[in-house]
Amino acid sequence: MLRVEEGFLYQAPRGTSDILPGEQVYWGYIRQKASAICALYGYQRIDTPTFEDARLFERSIGEETDIVEKEMYTFEDRSGDRLTLRPEGTASVCRAYVEHGMHTLPQPVRLYYDAAIFRYERPQAGRYRQHHQFGVEALGDGDPALDAEVIEMAWQFYVNLGLRGLSLNLNSIGCNSCRPAYLDSLRDYYSQHRESLCPDCKRRLSRNPLRILDCKKPSCIPFSERAPRSIDYLCRECAEHFDRLERYLVLLNLPYVVNHSLVRGLDYYTKTVFEIAPEGEIAAQATIGAGGRYDDLIEQLGGKPTPAIGFATGIERLVRNLKKQKVAVPANPSHAVFIAYLGQDAKDVAMKLASHLRNSGLSVALTFGDRSLKAQLKQANSTGVQRAVIIGDDEVRSGAVMLRDMDKGEQEMIPLDKVAEVLSQVVA
RNA sequence: GUGGGCGUAGCCUAGUGGUUAAGGCGCCAGGUUGUGGCCCUGGAGAUCGAGGGUUCGAAUCCCUCCGCUCACCCCA
Numbered sequence: 425m426l427r428v429e430e431g432f433l434y435q436a437p438r439g440t441s442d443i444l445p446g447e448q449v450y451w452g453y454i455r456q457k458a459s460a461i462c463a464l465y466g467y468q469r470i471d472t473p474t475f476e477d478a479r480l481f482e483r484s485i486g487e488e489t490d491i492v493e494k495e496m497y498t499f500e501d502r503s504g505d506r507l508t509l510r511p512e513g514t515a516s517v518c519r520a521y522v523e524h525g526m527h528t529l530p531q532p533v534r535l536y537y538d539a540a541i542f543r544y545e546r547p548q549a550g551r552y553r554q555h556h557q558f559g560v561e562a563l564g565d566g567d568p569a570l571d572a573e574v575i576e577m578a579w580q581f582y583v584n585l586g587l588r589g590l591s592l593n594l595n596s597i598g599c600n601s602c603r604p605a606y607l608d609s610l611r612d613y614y615s616q617h618r619e620s621l622c623p624d625c626k627r628r629l630s631r632n633p634l635r636i637l638d639c640k641k642p643s644c645i646p647f648s649e650r651a652p653r654s655i656d657y658l659c660r661e662c663a664e665h666f667d668r669l670e671r672y673l674v675l676l677n678l679p680y681v682v683n684h685s686l687v688r689g690l691d692y693y694t695k696t697v698f699e700i701a702p703e704g705e706i707a708a709q710a711t712i713g714a715g716g717r718y719d720d721l722i723e724q725l726g727g728k729p730t731p732a733i734g735f736a737t738g739i740e741r742l743v744r745n746l747k748k749q750k751v752a753v754p755a756n757p758s759h760a761v762f763i764a765y766l767g768q769d770a771k772d773v774a775m776k777l778a779s780h781l782r783n784s785g786l787s788v789a790l791t792f793g794d795r796s797l798k799a800q801l802k803q804a805n806s807t808g809v810q811r812a813v814i815i816g817d818d819e820v821r822s823g824a825v826m827l828r829d830m831d832k833g834e835q836e837m838i839p840l841d842k843v844a845e846v847l848s849q850v851v852a
Numbered sequence: 853g854u855g856g857g858c859g860u861a862g863c864c865u866a867g868u869g870g871u872u873a874a875g876g877c878g879c880c881a882g883g884u885u886g887u888g889g890c891c892c893u894g895g896a897g898a899u900c901g902a903g904g905g906u907u908c909g910a911a912u913c914c915c916u917c918c919g920c921u922c923a924c925c926c927c928a
Contacts, residue, residue, distance in 0.1 A: 433901085438919070490926050494853080512928090541928075546853075548922070557928055624925075640924085689927060711928065738928030766886060799881080801888040816886055830888070 439545065439553025445756075450743045453753040454585065455538060458558045461581045465573065467534040467560050472516035474540065478506040484515040484721055486691025488631060495543040509542035512690065513559045514718065514734050515725075521563050522727035531564030532732070538739075550709035550741050559715075559736030566719060566731030568665050571696045572672035578700060578713055578735045579678055585742065586751040590712075591703045592678060595686040596666040597634070598658050599694045600720065606657035607633055617647050637685040653684040662695055669696060692718040696733065702745065712745060713737035759789040760851040762804035766797055766816040773815050777825070777843065784844040786851065804830065810851055813843065 436442055443451060462469070478498045485492050497509040510516055517535055520526070526533045538558045545551055560577065562570055575592070582590055598606055610633040618626060622641040629636065637648050658666060673680050680698075688697050697716035715735030722730035746753065761781065765774035771794070778788045789807050791800060797814070804812045814826035814835070825843060828835035838846050 435901095435919075495926080543927075545926075546924095547920085551927070555928065559928090635926095709927070714928065736928060741928060764887085796881085797886050798884080798888075803888085805888040812888080814887070818886085826887090828887075833888085835887085 437553070439547035441552070447743070449753050449756055450746055451739065452756070453746075454558070454739055454742050457581065457584050458536070458538065461577060461584060462536045462560065465534065465560075465577050467536040467562075470517060470520060470535045470537055471539070472510075472513075472520055472537065475507045475509050476516055476519065478508040480515050480519055480725070481508050481511055483724065484518070484690075484692050485512065489689055489691060491543065491689065495545055497542045497544060510539065511543050512541060513537050513539055513557055513736055514561060514690075514692070514721070517561045517734075518563070518718075518722050518725050518727075518732070521730070522722060522725055527564065527728055527730065532562045532570060533564055534560070534562050536560040548709070550738075550744060552740060556739040557736045558739060559734060561732060561734035563722065563732040564730050566665075568669040568696075569672055571665075571669045571717060571733050572676060572678075574715065574733050574735050575673065575680075575698055576676050576678060578698075578715065578737070581737070582700065582712070585746065587712075587742075587745055587749060589703045589749075590700055592680040593683040593686050593699045593701070594670075594673075594680045595654065595683055595697050596658060596662060596669075596695050597654050597687060597693060597697055597716075598662045602657055602659035602662055603654075606652065606654050609652045609657065610634070610636070613651055614647065620647065634687045635689075637687055648685055651685075655682070655684065665695055688714065688716055692721040692724075694719045698735075700737075709741070712741045757787075758808035759787045760809065760811070761786060761788055761847055762800070762807055762809045762812045763788060763790040764797055764800035764804065764812055764814050765790075766814075767820075768794075769820045770815040770817065773820055773825075773840070774813075777813065777815070777840065781844055781847065784848065786844065786847055801828075811847060 459469075478496070481496060482492050487493075491511050496511050499507060501507055517537065521533065536559065539556065541555050541557050543553060545553060547553060560574065562574055575594075579590075579592060597603065611629060614621065614625070614629055614633060614636055618629065620643060621629070621636070622639065622644055625636045625639050625641070625644050628639075636644065637651060639645070639648065655663070655666060670680075670682075683699075686697055686699060693716040695717045697714075699711050699714040701711045713735060714737075715733065717731070717733040719731040720729075722728070722732060763774045763778055765771050771792075774790060778790055781788050789804070789809060791803055797816075801812060810830055812828045812830055814828060816826075819825045819837075819840075822837075824837045824839045826835050827838045827843070827846065
């Protein structure tokens with residue numbers, strides 16, 4: 425235990441965690457599936473800075489949202505600039521799109537990222553102060569077919585991971601021209617029942633009536649079931665967009681359900697919003713992926729009017745679900761060979777041989793503590809190697825080494841200069 | 853930000869007021885003067901999350917803080 429002074433010991437900051445080697449099999453698996461699906465759909469990787477000008481997030485996510493109001497890690501640097509550790513991935517990608525003139529590329533521009541996300545929240549299962557998201561953004565095309573493609577890609581990603589029993593929730597929250605009328609009617613409706621709503625929802629009534637819809641309080645749910653539905657208030661363009669999207673989803677055999685109370689916590693969404701969560705789990709932190717269209721955001725950030733849609737998934741939550749569903753992930757490959765040595769002359773030979781084998785593309789494990797052969801073979805055993813090379817005085821003198829098959833327990837002498845050749849044939 | 857549960861070596865667990873805090877896994881070493889997986893023996897490793905208080909005496913009771921966890925809130 426690391427103890428620095430009385431009463432204090434270093435540990436990872438609250439809500440963060442070390443991802444240890446034993447966990448990395450999941451992370452490697454997820455990232456491999458992520459880059460594979462991106463290759464299939466033609467998405468290219470983009471990396472953006474971990475921190476950005478604070479105003480980028482305040483303007484894109486929305487000043488009135490919980491994320492901006494109380495969850496951002498915002499600080500001043502030594503020159504007085506206000507910076508924020510990114511609380512989501514989309515704003516940075518849009519900023520980069522504008523900054524680098526990506527509107528001159530063939531549209532839509534398809535990008536993906538895999539990045540750490542920071543929010544000051546009270547940690548619990550599936551919710552952290554630093555977590556990781558894999559996300560995709562398709563910028564520069566307003567066709568509902570693109571919505572369908574992004575949703576299909578997200579769905580297929582989970583299928584490829586081996587996750588089962590997921591449900592896809594879909595809704596449309598309209599655009600700037602039709603949403604105000606919808607919000608008015610929501611306000612009117614809930615105002616009639618104001619006294620029956622929970623305190624939080626009374627507050628939401630004036631500020632953000634959309635959020636009342638997904639209140640989980642038993643007292644509020646019955647009202648939300650009879651509340652005006654956004655899809656009934658869509659303008660002609662939004663209604664047609666939603667209609668065509670549904671047809672494409674059916675065409676692609678995607679088992680979606682329209683959820684009229686699905687709203688998102690970020691203000692930039694327009695038209696299509698969707699969420700993917702394990703069936704039957706309503707808890708907010710059960711959602712493993714979510715996304716939607718944000719047709720006004722790029723213009724809002726100083727670019728030309730550019731429709732776009734994106735999707736993001738929380739990697740920690742994926743790991744959680746992979747474990748919960750006991751999905752078998754491929755184990756990390758072990759070393760090909762362990763080299764054990766006895767005595768200082770043999771140690772020289774061992775080091776040279778290790779270097780030579782590694783240059784030949786073979787992964788080598790060995791330990792340098794001049795330990796007993798028994799101890800070294802014990803370690804070879806727990807390392808899981810198929811073969812061990814044993815070098816002692818006899819081998820140094822004869823110029824050959826003992827090659828031991830760890831499964832069979834058989835061994836034979838091999839000339840030193842043939843070891844690489846023999847091992848490459850023998851080891852998978 | 854609110855409320856509940858929890859915190860004993862790297863991991864899991866016993867111990868709920870009384871002499872050097874017990875065991876399992878793992879680690880290290882020996883049993884084999886050059887041979888792993890099983891077995892046996894030994895060793896290292898814990899200021900019992902931290903700080904303060906009650907008491908002759910605290911891992912055990914009380915307070916505060918930190919962390920984990922669950923439910924809210926919200927989000928991936």
